[in-house]
Amino acid sequence: MPHDPDLPPAKKFKPGSVFFRLEKNKPGMLLPRKGNVTTPIEVQRKQLPIYHARTRLVNELRQLHNAIVIGETGSGKTTQIPQYLFEAGIGRQGLIAITQPRRVAAISLAARVSEEKRTQLGKLVGYTVRFEDVTSPETKLKFMTDGMLLREAIGDPMLLRYTVVVLDEAHERTVHTDVLFGVVKSAQRRRRELNKIPLKVIVMSATMDVDLFSEYFNKSPVLYLEGRQHPIQIYYTKQPQSDYLQAALVSVFQIHQEAPQSHDILVFMTGQEEIEALARTCRDIAKHLPDSCGPMVVIPLYASLPPAQQLRVFQPAPKGCRKVILATNIAETSVTISGIKYVIDTGMVKAKRFNPGESGLEVLAVQRVSKAQAWQRAGRAGREDAGFCYRLYTEQEFDNLIPTTVPEIQRCNLAGVMLQLMALGIPDVMNFDFMSKPSPEAVRSAVEHLELLGAVERKDAQVLLTALGKRMASFPLEPRYAKTILLSADFSCSEEILSIVSLLSVDTVLFNPSARRDEVLAARKKFTSSEGDHMTLLNIYRAFKKVGGNKEWCRENFVNSRNMGLVKDVQAQLREICLKLNLKLESCGADTGNVRRCLAHGMFINAAELQPDGSYLALDTHQAVAIHPSSVLFQAKPAYVVFNELLHTSRCYMRDLCLVDADWLLDAAPEYFGRKLHLTRS
Numbered sequence: 001m002p003h004d005p006d007l008p009p010a011k012k013f014k015p016g017s018v019f020f021r022l023e024k025n026k027p028g029m030l031l032p033r034k035g036n037v038t039t040p041i042e043v044q045r046k047q048l049p050i051y052h053a054r055t056r057l058v059n060e061l062r063q064l065h066n067a068i069v070i071g072e073t074g075s076g077k078t079t080q081i082p083q084y085l086f087e088a089g090i091g092r093q094g095l096i097a098i099t100q101p102r103r104v105a106a107i108s109l110a111a112r113v114s115e116e117k118r119t120q121l122g123k124l125v126g127y128t129v130r131f132e133d134v135t136s137p138e139t140k141l142k143f144m145t146d147g148m149l150l151r152e153a154i155g156d157p158m159l160l161r162y163t164v165v166v167l168d169e170a171h172e173r174t175v176h177t178d179v180l181f182g183v184v185k186s187a188q189r190r191r192r193e194l195n196k197i198p199l200k201v202i203v204m205s206a207t208m209d210v211d212l213f214s215e216y217f218n219k220s221p222v223l224y225l226e227g228r229q230h231p232i233q234i235y236y237t238k239q240p241q242s243d244y245l246q247a248a249l250v251s252v253f254q255i256h257q258e259a260p261q262s263h264d265i266l267v268f269m270t271g272q273e274e275i276e277a278l279a280r281t282c283r284d285i286a287k288h289l290p291d292s293c294g295p296m297v298v299i300p301l302y303a304s305l306p307p308a309q310q311l312r313v314f315q316p317a318p319k320g321c322r323k324v325i326l327a328t329n330i331a332e333t334s335v336t337i338s339g340i341k342y343v344i345d346t347g348m349v350k351a352k353r354f355n356p357g358e359s360g361l362e363v364l365a366v367q368r369v370s371k372a373q374a375w376q377r378a379g380r381a382g383r384e385d386a387g388f389c390y391r392l393y394t395e396q397e398f399d400n401l402i403p404t405t406v407p408e409i410q411r412c413n414l415a416g417v418m419l420q421l422m423a424l425g426i427p428d429v430m431n432f433d434f435m436s437k438p439s440p441e442a443v444r445s446a447v448e449h450l451e452l453l454g455a456v457e458r459k460d461a462q463v464l465l466t467a468l469g470k471r472m473a474s475f476p477l478e479p480r481y482a483k484t485i486l487l488s489a490d491f492s493c494s495e496e497i498l499s500i501v502s503l504l505s506v507d508t509v510l511f512n513p514s515a516r517r518d519e520v521l522a523a524r525k526k527f528t529s530s531e532g533d534h535m536t537l538l539n540i541y542r543a544f545k546k547v548g549g550n551k552e553w554c555r556e557n558f559v560n561s562r563n564m565g566l567v568k569d570v571q572a573q574l575r576e577i578c579l580k581l582n583l584k585l586e587s588c589g590a591d592t593g594n595v596r597r598c599l600a601h602g603m604f605i606n607a608a609e610l611q612p613d614g615s616y617l618a619l620d621t622h623q624a625v626a627i628h629p630s631s632v633l634f635q636a637k638p639a640y641v642v643f644n645e646l647l648h649t650s651r652c653y654m655r656d657l658c659l660v661d662a663d664w665l666l667d668a669a670p671e672y673f674g675r676k677l678h679l680t681r682s
């Protein structure tokens with residue numbers, strides 16, 4: 001059997017068991033189509049590789065307090081292990097939590113497992129994600145995002161409701177997962193010390209650094225699950241591709257023309273804008289193909305889509321129609337999308353980058369995936385039958401990928417995490433039991449950030465959470481947004497700020513088809529505010545509410561009505577938190593000057609100043625930045641702005657800007673700006 005040193009780690013530990021067959025540079029070679037047999041769900045469960053290991057696995061897990069489970073993608077870890085534990089009566093005194101890095105996975109897995117158990121979703125099997133709780137007092141198997149379990153830990157640090165916590169897709173190493181590792185470990189220890197019911201912790205993945213995990217989780221034993229149900233053939237390009245979007249487009253249509261109609265395609269891309277653009281191109285091309293190609297339905301999938309829209313990908317395509325899903329990495333782990341036979345992997349992902357020393361600002365940048373991610377992506381094919389993965393990069397490029405993704409905790413601004421840890425009652429964040437410690441520099445920079453926002457203060461060399469910091473931690477938002485909301489009551493504009501923060505929490509509510517650029521510009525003119533993007537968005541939202549969310553209005557004005565629906569949901573949730581905190585909710589009406597003042601006070605760390613040569617300088621870090629061409633302030637070039645985020649492409653662009661006065665910045669943080677910039681009052 002061929003041995004490939006780059007097969008996923010699960011295979012490396014079992015030489016001789018080959019799961020992936022590597023055949024290179026033979027695009028277009030397809031396996032014959034199998035009959036469309038619908039197997040009853042109990043039979044499907046029994047056909048999974050994990051089924052044969054069930055008794056031994058359950059016996060092992062019964063004895064262990066900690067276990068690391070490694071199994072190929074699709075072997076049945078996530079859907080089966082929680083059920084096996086429940087069926088064997090393990091952890092019956094409490095709940096079994098199964099955490100996922102992403103909401104779409106938590107929801108779809110809960111749906112699948114409740115179907116397998118033949119119960120209604122929300123009864124025995126339920127889920128909890130950021131804006132939704134589908135559980136009941138009967139719930140025993142609870143799928144949830146790791147962020148939600150972390151929030152629960154703020155109120156219940158020993159996680160006493162749970163007897164088992166399964167940390168799934170641990171290799172993803174999101175900030176939440178990493179913090180959760182430390183939190184469950186500490187809960188486990190404290191429960192042992194206080195003679196409470198023990199907490200069992202099971203860590204699972206197909207691709208992880210076993211030694212690191214085992215060491216961290218008290219030298220935990222590692223259980224390997226051998227085998228995958230269906231083979232996946234991997235193809236590489238012969239030459240490096242200069243335009244991965246074009247390569248993806250060509251591959252989609254090559255498969256569409258050659259493969260049977262019932263074989264669906266999943267393409268991994270980097271973000272909403274390119275997904276929506278490629279979706280439109282695919283639909284246009286599909287219209288002009290000969291009838292022999294058959295129809296195609298193109299479905300986007302990215303984080304900011306409303307949950308109901310995200311779940312559309314799981315519905316079967318209409319009969320005789322091919323489903324093409326264009327997704328970000330949110331479909332990379334855990335999910336099974338029925339019908340997917342082909343995966344096209346562009347090899348690219350949009351991820352956060354942060355360098356406290358150099359730029360000091362967190363930026364989003366498109367970069368190459370890790371090998372672990374590439375294997376996870378391939379693993380989305382071959383779940384119901386043999387599958388194919390087309391990697392739009394050469395094998396050599398694959399060889400040069402980093403093995404696993406750098407943990408997010410080492411490449412993001414830590415201010416939010418630190419605030420959460422302090423709200424969890426962990427005072428000495430630097431000595432928190434992180435699996436991979438963030439750099440002291442990053443921690444220092446986060447403490448400074450929180451200090452500037454007034455969320456923490458130093459007393460006798462200790463860093464303490466202030467009353468304001470406690471209130472800020474109540475919001476599931478970045479600290480600066482939480483602060484802006486809390487400040488809004490003083491500026492009598494809380495309704496407007498809640499709208500703006502909600503609008504910024506979804507990717508974009510604007511629809512910008514490039515082919516209709518002039519129409520878009522004409523429609524947008526009505527709402528464009530010379531005060532910036534925040535105010536423009538607010539104008540659009542106000543108009544949207546005035547027409548009662550009318551779909552026709554949305555179409556005419558190039559507004560994404562689905563995302564607007566989500567904005568309303570987010571706003572309702574944030575309003576609820578405000579009410580709990582007794583925050584005065586009022587609107588400033590037409591006088592929106594205070595809204596900008598409030599934004600300047602909450603977001604002053606993200607301020608930039610126009611330079612004599614027409615460029616901008618971020619005031620906090622003195623980094624050169626530019627206004628993104630999509631901003632309404634692109635031409636205007638005001639003297640001072642605050643911005644929401646930085647996007648790194650050819651240059652470092654500020655996105656979503658608000659025009660502010662230098663005086664407001666000085667009022668917000670006089671000492672800081674005096675020190676940083678020698679700003680003087682006008």
Ligand SMILES: Nc1ncnc2c1ncn2[C@@H]1O[C@H](COP(=O)(O)OP(=O)(O)OP(=O)(O)O)[C@@H](O)[C@H]1O
Binds near residue numbers: 078205336338
């Ligand atoms: N929603 C679903 N519809 C159809 N089949 C499903 C569904 N969910 C799971 N399956 C079947 O169960 C198998 C195991 O899925 P499961 O998510 O438990 O695997 P896993 O080992 O956790 O893989 P991964 O690491 O990729 O998450 C899938 O390969 C598929 O055959």
